[in-house]
Amino acid sequence: MSFILAFAGSNSSTSINFELVKFTCSLIPTEEIRLMNMHNCPFPMYSMDYEKEHGYSNSLNELKRDIQFAKGIIISINEHNGYPSAYFKNLMDWLSRLDRDFIRDKKVMLMATSPGRRGAIGALEVSASMLKRFGADIVGTFSLPLFKENFDVERGILNTELANSHQLLVQDFLKVID
Template sequence: MKILAFAGSSSSTSINRELVKFVLKSFPEDEINLLDLNDFEMPIFSVDTEKKGFPEQAHQFLAEIEASDVIICSMAEHNRNFTVAFKNIFDWCSRINSKVFQDKKMFLMSTSPGGFGGGNSMAIAQKNFPDWGAIIIDSFSLPKFYENFDLENGVINPDLLKELNDKIAHFKQQVQ
């Protein structure tokens, strides 16, 4: 099973990336392709720019999805929405293939420093990603990242860790 993983953030200190890396420890390393959105920087999408052609990075991102069996991602939140970095990649890719996620099974996550755990971006993704070809098997939101996560140990809140592990196990059962 080839796993494509990413955080919906371009921050070098992304807490969503840390959550993704923690979850990936539950899967064999040789099956993981962890992307960095910074490797897919493109002009800001506009219809006028699109007339000049599609950036190679958009084709590359779609090729990474195509080469995978499943997707594990954690959506960062800026101002109650996706980050500009993710949204721009998504906008370009959706113009090439409206089924951006190409009917891949997905484990969807989010986290934030606040108590809502990135719930706004998570809700948007849960509502809309299926229309764009994602088959969301399960989702997990980690509230209060800095209180519930340690960079060395991962999720340290026992109740949240159990919930996450249960969802990882469920996801694994559904994708095998």
């Protein structure tokens, strides 16, 4: 069974990046998609002491397994102070401790959005670099600035130029994973 795994790098119950991921998934009706809401996936802050004492959680092992069996992965990264959130970095720390090659050779469509004009571009760049370090194949990136002005839950991306750019990335991603 092959599927696309999709999630946001945020554990917020009101994540705008999760909204972007959900919208992106709605544009791919021909594929099985496993959409994960990371709000339901709490992970303790990584430390070697905690790892030694408690090992790896079942949910971490399940996520690693889903990543390894997915034919493609869609991630939208949130930004805090110009960098990926502590939650996303923590998730990468846990996954890389469980298996350094957890995302090796996986095709990844990487996105980011924020309420600001930069569209979380700092977090997007740092995350792309981090994921490449673990062997991910970043198919492309997309940044959606000014989320509240450029996105509507019912209609999707409102800015025509951004919507076209996003759609092209989705098409490129689908070509690469098939």
